[in-house]
Amino acid sequence: MIIDQTERSSASAGRPPHPWAMWPTLAIAGVLTVAHAVMGAFGDYWIDEVYMLAAGRFHPDWGYADQPPLVPMIGAAMDFLAPDSMFVLRLPVALTTGATVVLIALLAREFGADRRAQTIAAFAGATGLWANLVGHWLAPYSFEPLLWTALFLPLVRWLRQHSQGVADDRLLLAFGLLLGINLQAKFQVAILCAALLLSTLVVGPRALLARPKLWAGAGIALLIASPALIWQALHGWPQLEMSRVVAAESPVLSGGRGGTAVMLLLYAGVLGTALVLMGLWLLLAEERLRPYRMFALAMIVLWIFFVVTAARPYYLIGMYGLPIAAAVVGLQRRREAKPSRWGWAAWPVYAVTALAAGAMIFTADAINRGFSSAITHVQAERISDGIARQVSDVYRALPPEQRSRTAVVGDSYISASMLDIGGRHHPLPEVFSPHRGYGFFGHPDDGIDTIVLFARSADEIRPFFTDARLAVPGDDLKVWVLSGRTEPWAQIWPAVRSMR
Template identity: 30%
Template sequence: MGAGRVSGSLPRFAAVPVGLVVALQAVVLTLLSGRYGFHRDELYFLAAGKRPAWGYVDQPPITPWLARASTAVFGETPTGLRVAATLLGMATVVVVVLIAREFGGGRGVQVCTAVATALSTYVLVVSHMLATNSADTLLWSLIAFAGLRLLRTGDGRWWLAVGAAAGLGMMNKWLVLLLLSGLGIGVAVAGPRRVFRTWWLAAGIGVAAVLTAPVVLWQASHGWPMLTVAGGISDDDGSENRVLFVPMQLVYLSPVLVPVWIAGLVRPWRDAGVRWARALAIAYPVVCVELLALGGKPYYSVPLLLPLVALGAEPALRWLARTGTVLRASIGVVTAVCVVVSVLIGLPVVPATALNGVLLAVNKEPGEQVGWPEFADTVATAWAQVPDKDTAVILTDNYGEAGALEYYGPERGLPQPYSPHMSYADWGPPPDRLVGPVLVIGRIERGSPASRLITGCHAVATHHNAEGVDNDEDGVTISLCDTLTRPWSAAWPQLRRFY
C-alpha cells in the first residue's frame, strides 16, 4: 500500500458491518451479565460510588462514579452495573477499528479488527464485569487514536484530544503515564518530531492538567495512598509478575492474535505508508520494560496490543490470502479453537460448579463472582450468636467482604460492616461507643496488630459456597471476640491495611 493512501484520504468507515459486530457483542454481554453475581471489586465500587470523592486509597474516581451512574439508571444488580462495562467494551471496539482505518484499512480490515478485538480474551473479561481496566482499555485506545491521528496528519490541534484522553485516563488509573512515556519516547526516537514544535502541545498539557488536578490534590492531601498500594503490589507480587510477564503477553488477547500484533510491530519499518506510526511500535516494548522494572502486573500493557492488532491486521490478511487452502483451513480451525477458549475464559458460559481447575487457574475472576449471598447468610448465622448486639461490630478482613455485607446484609438483619482495608479504612472506624463484642471475618494471625487489639476470640462459623468454587472466601473463618483493648479511634490506625 502506498504512502499516499494512508497519508491522504482514508477509506470509508465500515459502519454497517462494524455496527453489526458491536450489536452482537452487546447482545451476548447483556445476556450473560447476570450470571454468577457481583465480583468482589464490583461490590467495592458500589460502596465507593455511594461515597463520591475525587479519589480513593487505591484508585482515582472514574470507575466508582461509573458504578454509581450505571446502577442509578439500570438498577443495583449485576446486570445493571455491567451496562457500563458493556458500553465501554463496545466503544473500545469502535475506537480500535478507527485506528485500523488510520492505517489505511478498508472494509475487510476494519471488520477483521472489530471481530478480533471483541472476541479477544482480555476484552471479553473487562467488558463482562466492571473493573478499572474496563475504562482503562478504552482510554488507552482513545489516546492511541488521537496520538496516531496527530502523527499522521501533523495537525497540532489533536494535542487537545490527546490531553483530554490523558486527563480522563489519570482520573481512572495512573498507568496511563506509562503509555504517554512510551509514545513520547517513540516519537523522540523515530519521529515525526515536528509534532513537538507547536504551542498546541502546551494546550494539550493544560487540558490534561485541569482534568487531573482534583485527583492529584486529593492524593496529595491524603498522603499519596495510591503510591503506597502500588509499592505493596510490587513488593508482594513483583517477582511473580516479572516471571509471568512475557508468557502472559502471548495469551491475554489470544495466541491466534500474536502473529497479528507482531506484524503490527514490524509493519512501520517495512511499509513506507505507515512510517509515521513507528512511535507506536516503539512504545509497546518501552512500556513492557517499564513494567518489568516496576514489577507491574502483566496485563497492564495489554491495552497497547489492541492498536498493534489494528496495525497488523492488513499484512496478516494479505499473508493469509496468499496461503494454500489446506493451511487456511488449518488456521481457521486454530482460530475457532482459540475463540472457544477465549469465550470459556472470559465469559460466564459454564455452570459455576465447573469453574474449578483450568478455568480458574487461567482467570480467577469468575470465581470471585460466586457465593456472596451465601457468604452473607453465613455471617448472619454467626451474628445470631452475638450477645449485646447494640454494642457489637462486624469487622471484615477485606473490601470484598465488607462490600458484600453492605449490599446483602440489611435484608438479613446485619448492621453496617467495617473494614480497615483500602478505602473502607477511611469510611471507618466504628464509633467508640461500640465496645464489643466483635464478629471478625477472617482469621486473626498471631502477633498481628489485630491479635493485640482484639482478644478472646473463638471460631463460630466457617463459610463454604454451595457451588464448591475455590475462591478467596471459601473456607474463611468467622470468629466471635470478646474484648477490644483500645477504643476504635485509637486502634484503627494500627489495623489499617493498604494491600
C-alpha cells in the same frame, strides 16, 4: 485549524483513503456486546467488581487509595437505577467492550485500512482473550481498552495529517480531554504518556512536542484529574504503595516476571497476538509507517517496564489496537500487490466473519462463566448475600445493649465489600476493614467496643481486645466476636491497616 505552515494541502489530503467498514464492524461489535450483556446477567459479583460497587455506593469520594473514582461512580449510578440487577450493573462494560472493537477498526482506517482490513482488525479485537475474560465485569481494567484506544485516535489522526502537510492541533486538545478521563479511571495511563514522550524524543516526530495545544491538552488532563490527584496527595500517595503490592502478588497471580512477560502479549488472543507482533515489526521497519514509530517503541518500553516491575499481566491491553491496526494494513498491502480473484466474495466473507466472531465470543464467555463459577463456588444465592446473612445472625444474637456498641469488620476489601452489598438485605451495623481502600474509609468511633469479625484469623486484631470467641467456625473464613477494646481506634487502625 490548519496550522502546518511548511506545506498546505487541500482538505481531502487529510482524509483516510478508504470508507469505514460500518456494517461488518458493527455486526462484530454487536455480537460481542450482546454476548457479554447476556452472560453478565448471570452469576455472582467478581471480587474487584463488588469492591467497585461498594466503594461507589457506600463510600463515594473524590479518590481512593488504589484507584481513581470513575468506575466506582459508574457502579453506584447503575445500582441506583436498578439495585441488585447484575444486567444493568454490567451493561456499561458490555457496551464498552463492543465499542472498543469499533474504535480498533477506526484506528485501522486511520492507518489506511480498507473495509476488509478494518473487519479483520475488528475481529481480532473481538476475539482477544482478555476481552472475553473481563468484558462484562465492572472493573477499571475492563474500561481500559476503550479509553486507551480512544486516546490514540486523535493522536494518530494528527500524525497522519502532519505527515501529509495538514495538521489540526485541535486534535491535541481532544487528546488532552481523553487523557483526563483516562486518569479518572486508571493512573497507569500516566506511565503510557511517559513512554510516548520518551519515544517521541528518540524517534520523532519531535514537531509534536513543539505544539502549544499539546501542552494545553496536558493542562486540561491535569485539571480533569485534579480531584483524584489532590486526594492522593492529601493521603500520602497510597497508589504508589500498590506497585509494591502488585509486585509481591505477581508470583501467585501471573507466575512472576516470566509469566507476566508472556501474558502481556497473549492476552491479545490467538489472532490478536500474531497481529500485535507483526504490527510492532512493521511500525519499526516500514518507512511508510515512520510517523507512527513512536507507538511501537513506547509499547516495547512499557513491556520491559511492566516485566521488570512484575506488574499485572493485563497492563498492555489498551495498546493492542495500535499494532493490530498497523498489521492489517500490512496484510492489505500484500493483498493489493497480488490481487485476489475472489474480490466479489468480500461481503459474504464479512458475514461469515461476524458469525464466526459470535460463535467464538459466546464459547469463550461460556467457558469463562464456568471457570468463574468453579473458582468462586457460586450457589443459587450470591456469595455476598450468604456472607451477610451469616454475619447478621451473629450480630443479632448479641444482647441489645451490646449491639449498640458493635461494628462489623472484614479482614479484606473483598469481604468488607460483600458485607456492605449483602448488608442491604440483612441487618448489619456499619462495615469497616483495615485492608487497602477500605482502610482509608475510616475506623469505628470510640463508642464501639465490640466487633463482629469476618476473617480467616483474629490473630492480628486480637491483642486489642480482652475477649474473643469463635462464633461461626469454617474451613477458611470464620466469624468472630471480639469485645473489651483496650486501645482507642485511632491507635488500633494504623497498627492493623495494610495495603497487602
